[in-house]
Amino acid sequence: MKSVHTLVKQTWAGLRVLLVMTVLLGILYPLAVWAVARIPGLESNAEGSVVTRNGQAVGSSLIGVDPVPADPAHDPWFHTRPSAVTPGMPSGASNKGPYNEDLVNAIRERRDVVARREGVSPGQVPPDAVTASGSGLDPAISVAYAELQAARVARNTGVPLDRVKQLIEQNTSGAGIGVPGVTVLPLNLAVQAAAGGAH
Numbered sequence: 001m002k003s004v005h006t007l008v009k010q011t012w013a014g015l016r017v018l019l020v021m022t023v024l025l026g027i028l029y030p031l032a033v034w035a036v037a038r039i040p041g042l043e044s045n046a047e048g049s050v051v052t053r054n055g056q057a058v059g060s061s062l063i064g065v066d067p068v069p070a071d072p073a074h075d076p077w078f079h080t081r082p083s084a085v086t087p088g089m090p091s092g093a094s095n096k097g098p099y100n101e102d103l104v105n106a107i108r109e110r111r112d113v114v115a116r117r118e119g120v121s122p123g124q125v126p127p128d129a130v131t132a133s134g135s136g137l138d139p140a141i142s143v144a145y146a147e148l149q150a151a152r153v154a155r156n157t158g159v160p161l162d163r164v165k166q167l168i169e170q171n172t173s174g175a176g177i178g179v180p181g182v183t184v185l186p187l188n189l190a191v192q193a194a195a196g197g198a199h
Contacts, residue, residue, distance in 0.1 A: 051185055059185045064139035067188065075117065076156040078149050078191070080184045081141060082110055082132050107131060118148050140181035143172055157195040167191055 049061045059065060064080035096103040110130040115122040126144040146168045154161040171187040172180050 051189075053189060058189065060139070061183065061185065062139060063137045064184055065137075072117075074156045076153060076191070076195070078141070078146060078153060078182075078184050078187050079129075081128050081138050081145075082130065083137060114148075118152055120148065124148065139185060140173075140183045143168070143180050143182055146172075146182040146187070153191060157191055159191055159194045163194055164191060167194065 050057045051059050051061050064083075066080045066083065067077040069075040069077055098104075107130045111122045111125045114125045114129045118125075126142055126148065128142045129145045129148070132138075147165070150164045150168060151161060153159070154164045157164075159167075167187060167190045168182055171190060172182050174180065
């Protein structure tokens with residue numbers, strides 16, 4: 001009889017702990033985190049640094065997503081670095097070393113694709129055009145890679161080349177960790193605005 005009483009007592013104590021922890025960690029803690037995320041100045045970071053245009057989300061200032069042209073022969077976009085992220089996976093590097101044959105072949109193929117797209121020799125393609133960043137979702141590219149793409153973007157958008165180069169300069173910051181970098185999303189939005197929003 002005493003063991004049954006002890007079992008009931010322990011079960012009831014366990015249920016009380018479960019209920020208290022459910023309320024604390026399942027309701028109160030998430031609400032507190034949500035409330036802190038609504039403090040002015042933190043909201044943008046908490047929501048993923050979403051970039052909006054005309055009230056609609058167009059991307060994130062922290063995540064680079066390579067735009068896919070509807071017509072590759074008339075590609076109007078600046079492109080990001082290649083992504084090491086496969087669909088459905090979180091950000092991360094490929095984990096392949098410089099002597100990995102698959103990586104070497106992938107870089108060679110990417111260099112040829114970029115050279116054909118930009119109408120230059122493979123030797124003119126900068127390294128960040130063919131290698132992924134550590135996160136695999138870098139929002140910025142080198143100034144050299146942006147300048148390589150300028151002529152194509154100008155040709156396909158109708159925006160004068162000098163104006164495209166000005167927009168590159170206006171969107172250049174220290175995003176490249178110690179070296180200047182060009183953030184691709186705002187640059188593409190600026191070019192799109194200069195072209196009259198046709199793309």
